[in-house]
Amino acid sequence: MLFEVLSSAVVGGLVGASYLHQLGLGGNDTRNIIRIAANAGLVAKDGTQIRPFRRTNKGSYVEYVFQLPQGLSSQQFRDKLDRFQDGLNAKRRVLDISLADLRAINWRGRDVVSHLRELATKKKTEHKEVEVEFDGMLKFRVYKEPLTEFFEIDESLFASLKGWQVPAGMSRQGLIRHDFDKIAHSLIGGSTDFGKSNILKLWITTLIHRKPNEVKFTLIDLKGGLSFSRFRKAKQVETVAKNAEEALEALQSVQQRMNKTMDYLEANGFEDVKEAGIKERYFTFIDEAADIADDSNCVDIIIDIARRGRAAGERLVYATQYPTAETIDSQIKRNCIGRLCFVLDTGIASKVVIDQEGAEKLPLVQGRAIYKKVKCTEIQTPYISNKTIDRIIGPHITIKARKEGDTNASNDSKGATPGKHSLVVEEIGIS
Numbered sequence: 001m002l003f004e005v006l007s008s009a010v011v012g013g014l015v016g017a018s019y020l021h022q023l024g025l026g027g028n029d030t031r032n033i034i035r036i037a038a039n040a041g042l043v044a045k046d047g048t049q050i051r052p053f054r055r056t057n058k059g060s061y062v063e064y065v066f067q068l069p070q071g072l073s074s075q076q077f078r079d080k081l082d083r084f085q086d087g088l089n090a091k092r093r094v095l096d097i098s099l100a101d102l103r104a105i106n107w108r109g110r111d112v113v114s115h116l117r118e119l120a121t122k123k124k125t126e127h128k129e130v131e132v133e134f135d136g137m138l139k140f141r142v143y144k145e146p147l148t149e150f151f152e153i154d155e156s157l158f159a160s161l162k163g164w165q166v167p168a169g170m171s172r173q174g175l176i177r178h179d180f181d182k183i184a185h186s187l188i189g190g191s192t193d194f195g196k197s198n199i200l201k202l203w204i205t206t207l208i209h210r211k212p213n214e215v216k217f218t219l220i221d222l223k224g225g226l227s228f229s230r231f232r233k234a235k236q237v238e239t240v241a242k243n244a245e246e247a248l249e250a251l252q253s254v255q256q257r258m259n260k261t262m263d264y265l266e267a268n269g270f271e272d273v274k275e276a277g278i279k280e281r282y283f284t285f286i287d288e289a290a291d292i293a294d295d296s297n298c299v300d301i302i303i304d305i306a307r308r309g310r311a312a313g314e315r316l317v318y319a320t321q322y323p324t325a326e327t328i329d330s331q332i333k334r335n336c337i338g339r340l341c342f343v344l345d346t347g348i349a350s351k352v353v354i355d356q357e358g359a360e361k362l363p364l365v366q367g368r369a370i371y372k373k374v375k376c377t378e379i380q381t382p383y384i385s386n387k388t389i390d391r392i393i394g395p396h397i398t399i400k401a402r403k404e405g406d407t408n409a410s411n412d413s414k415g416a417t418p419g420k421h422s423l424v425v426e427e428i429g430i431s
């Protein structure tokens, strides 16, 4: 009896503490946000501060809505995001105990004490991540859990994709899908080693898997062709170019194809390939585009593809680790509506890719990026291993004739001439 009374009291106390915490009464972030804003100088000239309007617990985050004083912009708040992030992460320790944890305890059993001890040590430092948004009101979203730092692609995820969608990454609100049907061309920026090639490989693999008979690729890898080499023998891949000369040749044939399609559309009075019922889409991926940015022949064609390609079923993905006005022509940028930006060293570079600062403040986590469609969303891009790529594209690898002694796989597609060549059966690129 005494035990039951005591255990009820313990449960009551723990539940109470947990409940209070969930209500946010364990700490007042409304007051904290106002205080941090004032300390960061985010006060109107007449001294007016942001005024609290609403606070809503949305499960994984708490949303604080404020009225913005006249004369201040939401961008000023976004620029000081790290001040809010730091200020709200006052290293409080909270009990991470839910009602479900308490219900799981067998209160009549013999190991109640050890269960309680386990629960009590289940303390963790609460890390809050903050987002600022403005839609007439200033909204702070204070997340209870940080965004995942690793997210590996799971093939079952492909089933959730429609049409020409590919996975972009996991946001705090769930999976973000990038749709090449709605957004024809994309720009990807980011410092070396943070995941540009990984996302390009993921998108190529996804498209081969989902649209094996409708997708064709021109892959330009100016880092030596290594990251795209495993796709070389996929039947959907027309070219893998690995230097400026090969890039020009590849771009010229893309342009010729585009011109032909445009002529066909014009002659038949169609507005675009969709209206003409043409199902094929042609993707040109350029990794380390800065390396051809001063080659006017290449750049002129890329601009042409970016400007006219959408209607002709051409899709462009332009990736660089050096985003500057010199490496990304303004016409390319204007036509690349989709933007994905991994961490960059300066706010200026961030502005080149996503038209606003922020990428320089991303955590140094491989795969962490900002995806911009209309608004910017922080995401963790999915990781795809080479093993997974090889498994998925395996059925699409063609076995081709190869000249004796020829180690240049790119010649293979030209086929064999009787008497001079022998058929060499090889499974390529599967490691």
Ligand SMILES: Nc1ncnc2c1ncn2[C@@H]1O[C@H](COP(=O)(O)OP(=O)(O)OP(=O)(O)O)[C@@H](O)[C@H]1O
Pocket: 150, 151, 190, 191, 192, 193, 194, 195, 196, 197, 198, 199, 223, 321, 366, 367, 368, 380, 381, 382, 383, 384
């Ligand atoms: N989404 C991700 N999640 C976890 N790790 C990742 C992710 N993307 C890439 N990585 C890891 O980061 C490293 C660099 O990735 P990747 O080659 O894609 O970067 P990059 O930006 O293309 O670099 P570089 O410009 O030097 O080629 C790889 O070792 C890869 O395993």
